[in-house]
Amino acid sequence: MPLPISSSLSSLLEIQELDFAATAAQKRSDSLPERNLLIKLSARITRSRAELAAAQAEQKQIEKEEEALGASVAELNSAIEAADVERYSGKRIDRDEASEHDTEQAKRRGEKAAIEEKEMELLESMEAAEDKAAKIDAEIKEIHAEGVSVQSGVRAVEAEVAAELEEIAKKRMALATGLPGEIMAAYDRVRAQKGKAGRGVTSLSEGSCGACSIKLPSLEFTRMRDEPADALIQCPQCRRLLIRE
Ligand SMILES: [Zn+2]
Secondary structure (H helix, E strand, O other): OOOOHHHOOOHHHHHHHHHHHHHHHHHHHHOOHHHHHHHHHHHHHHHHHHHHHHHHHHHHHHHHHHHHHHHHHHHHHHHHHHHHHHHOOOOOOOHHHHHHHHHHHHHHHHHHHHHHHHHHHHHHHHHHHHHHHHHHHHHHHHHHHHHHHHHHHHHHHHHHHHHHHHHHHHHHHHHHHOOOHHHHHHHHHHHHOOOOOOOOEEEEEOOEEOOOOOEOOHHHHHHHHOOOOOOOOEOOOOOOEEEEO
8 A cells, every 4th residue: 555645755845955955054154255255365465475575585685785884884994993003103204195194094984984874774774674574574463363263253154054964964864764765866866967956856736847837748647646655756847756745
């Protein structure tokens, strides 16, 4: 004796509701706008890190130039001091030599002053480069903190969805156990097909397919109606499994 319809295949419609709920839950997680935001933040961090590296390289370059200038000043100081020691050592020199000494010393002092001026400019550039690097560094930390916060929001939704999916899977398994394997296989096959919108089963009501709305020829309908309750019946047009009402 065939099983009453309500206790056999109609649970397939409940399974389908669960499958829709699972798809919706997964979509809720997959389409979180925060995921795009995370990608953008990650790109911004990459860009800022490159800017920071450039600012730090600039700082190093200025330091190197500053060192070279410092060495030149030290050299000039030594030369000035040595010339003065020589000049005032008590050695007698004539007016021309004295004048030459003064000219040379003035030239050295002039060079030194020019270099020191350059050093001042470099110090200003150095400060600017340091400020720039510090600002970028602070930006990176800010972006990172935002990323961590957004990430934790995404993880929370993922955990919620995972729990929901687990619950759905349990219910689905309980319902599927009561159905013939071939029915479940046919349902899964049809709903996975292109253009089926995940709908593998529908009701057959008043001779029409609940999904594609085709009106079945009355001969076909009569044949279907008389099949055993757990028989696999499919819409001749869209191939969806049909549950008789
Ligand atoms: Zn159909």
